Amino acid sequence: MEATPQDGVVIAAGTVRGTQSFVHVLSQCWKNPQWTALEVLWRWIYGIPALLVLWYQGTRILQAAPLDVKALKSMSILDAMGSSKTLADAMAVVLPPVAHLLVWLGPILVLVWVVVSSVGRMVVLRRVDSRLYVRLGTLIVLQAVRVVALLGSFAVWFLCMEWAAQLNITRPIAAGGEPNLVGYCSLAIVGTLGLFSLWAIASWGLSVAPLLAMLRNIGVGKSFAAAFRLGPLKSKLMEINLVMGIVKIALIVLAMVLSATPLPFEVVATPQFLTWWWAGVTVIYFVASDFFHVARLVSYLELWRAYETDEGSLLR
Structure with missing residues (x-):
């Protein structure tokens, strides 16, 4: 089944918010579990x-x-x-x-x-969408760039956590005082969520570039250039990417809650049961995360098709 802009609300993508079309895409992905x-x-x-x-x-x-x-x-x-x-x-x-x-x-x-x-x-x-071009070499290069950027974000996160540890733990202990564990945990949580949200907002171009390569049959340089010159479509892609970041956080919190659910019954719950329970929660989390990854890609594709009124109009 091909995703086309005629399938529902995305035909009006120029007049609705990106998240409105995203809700429609979630339903579409649910109907196509393959x-x-x-x-x-x-x-x-x-x-x-x-x-x-x-x-x-x-x-x-x-x-x-x-x-x-x-x-x-x-x-x-x-x-x-x-x-x-x-x-x-x-x-x-x-x-x-x-x-x-x-x-x-x-x-x-x-x-x-x-x-x-x-x-x-x-x-x-x-x-x-079977109309997309096969651009495997281009996708490999674009994915490599995205992975390097993602690893860079992890390096920034580690440096931030190291600074928070020095500020709240290392320096107070060196001065003969007590470590501020509450301050460290607070900075760790806020810093992690902040960097996670920043990546969700800023990485949309890296996510959409491979799609543009397959849509327009173009190379690495043109794909990156096109990804950051999308006119009114840019804000909607950023909105969807931010929503995906929020969904990812919600899935992580839900997985943590489900993982902790049997702990009050640890006296009667066997280690085997806990192992299988945690394995099941992990599998559910990964499947749900993959579902939303697919939904993001399909929403990008449908928004592009809906906006594409003139040949190459979004690449100018």
Whole structure:
């Protein structure tokens, strides 16, 4: 089934808000579960082997590291300072081999992700609209740029968390005072949510560029140029991307709530039940997240089709 601007409210995309068309797209994606199934398939084709490799390497590191397992198990939030020291000692032992592992394994995982995600995204988009051109090489380059930008955002987040730790924990302890754990947690939460929202607002161009390459059969440079010259369509794409960020936060909070639901019954709940429960919550979260990723792509596509009244009018 192809997504066309004649399918419902998107025909009036020039007069409605981006989120209004997005609501229609959610219904459309729900009626076409094969789109989400393809998204889940290509992500898990990469994700399951990657997790197995990380599990194997992580197990090797933990078995070789001289960790004080008894001290780790006895950590309590009531003894924040003692637990922090225990955790710091464990991290000092584990981090060097982890850093050594990431030096060679990290680039391999990123490279494979770029290729697999480009192929998977192209398959999903062509399933939604078979009129799209095949631009695999262009999509790989565009996805690589997006991944580099995303890794850069993680680096900024880490630097912000490091600054918050120095301000509220390291400096007070060095001065002979008490660490401000409440201040650190507050800055960590606000900073994380702020950077997450900023990425959701600013990254729309990186998300729409591959779609434009397939829509117009153009290369990397023209795709990036077109992505940031969309006229009145830009605000609607930014709006949808921001809504997607909010949805992502809501899914994370919902997953945390569901994960904590059995804890009051931990006395009667077996470890096996808790393991299966948490595994189920994780699977539901990933499937729901993939569904909204597909909905965002379809909404981008439908908005473009609805606005495209003249040949190349949005590329001027």
